[in-house]
Amino acid sequence: xxxxxxxxxxxxxxxxxxxxxxxxxxxxxxxxxxxxxxxxxxxxxxxxxxxxxxxxxxxxxxxxxxxxxxxxxxxxxxxxxxxxxxxxxxxxxxxxxxxxxxxxxxxxxxxxxxxxxxxxxxxxxxxxxxxxxxxxxxxxxxxxxxxxxxxxxxxxxxxx
Numbered sequence: 001x002x003x004x005x006x007x008x009x010x011x012x013x014x015x016x017x018x019x020x021x022x023x024x025x026x027x028x029x030x031x032x033x034x035x036x037x038x039x040x041x042x043x044x045x046x047x048x049x050x051x052x053x054x055x056x057x058x059x060x061x062x063x064x065x066x067x068x069x070x071x072x073x074x075x076x077x078x079x080x081x082x083x084x085x086x087x088x089x090x091x092x093x094x095x096x097x098x099x100x101x102x103x104x105x106x107x108x109x110x111x112x113x114x115x116x117x118x119x120x121x122x123x124x125x126x127x128x129x130x131x132x133x134x135x136x137x138x139x140x141x142x143x144x145x146x147x148x149x150x151x152x153x154x155x156x157x158x159x160x
Contacts, residue, residue: 049078050076061088064084065081082152082156089159090140090142132144132147134147135147
């Protein structure tokens with residue numbers, strides 16, 4: 001929503017300058033009236049939080065969110081955006097786990113045949129150890145019982 005985005009980017013007010021204060025008042029008033037005229041079901045703070053959050057995420061995640069939001073009749077709430085971002089985190093964590101599997105050469109095994117040494121290299125698949133950043137358990141954060149019982153805003157703050 002462009003009006004909410006404009007409300008998040010207020011014009012600079014210069015010290016002792018009535019003109020710049022009037023510009024700020026005009027900016028806020030016009031965008032607030034425009035939002036009120038739309039009779040939105042989503043509160044203005046949600047619109048502004050969504051705008052601020054979307055400005056910080058990567059373009060690919062932002063594009064995926066815009067595709068979801070565009071397919072809806074109503075404007076998504078901040079809670080719905082947070083749910084989407086949590087889902088995105090889980091997907092990225094799973095991708096990271098899959099990509100962290102490495103082929104590492106194991107120590108060469110030696111076999112003795114008729115007094116000569118023949119080395120046979122072997123490959124093993126080794127995964128990096130998964131450690132929960134909250135409780136240090138051997139699971140991902142999104143599967144942590146302590147994390148899951150936290151309130152949404154607490155989880156969001158911890159994840160940041």
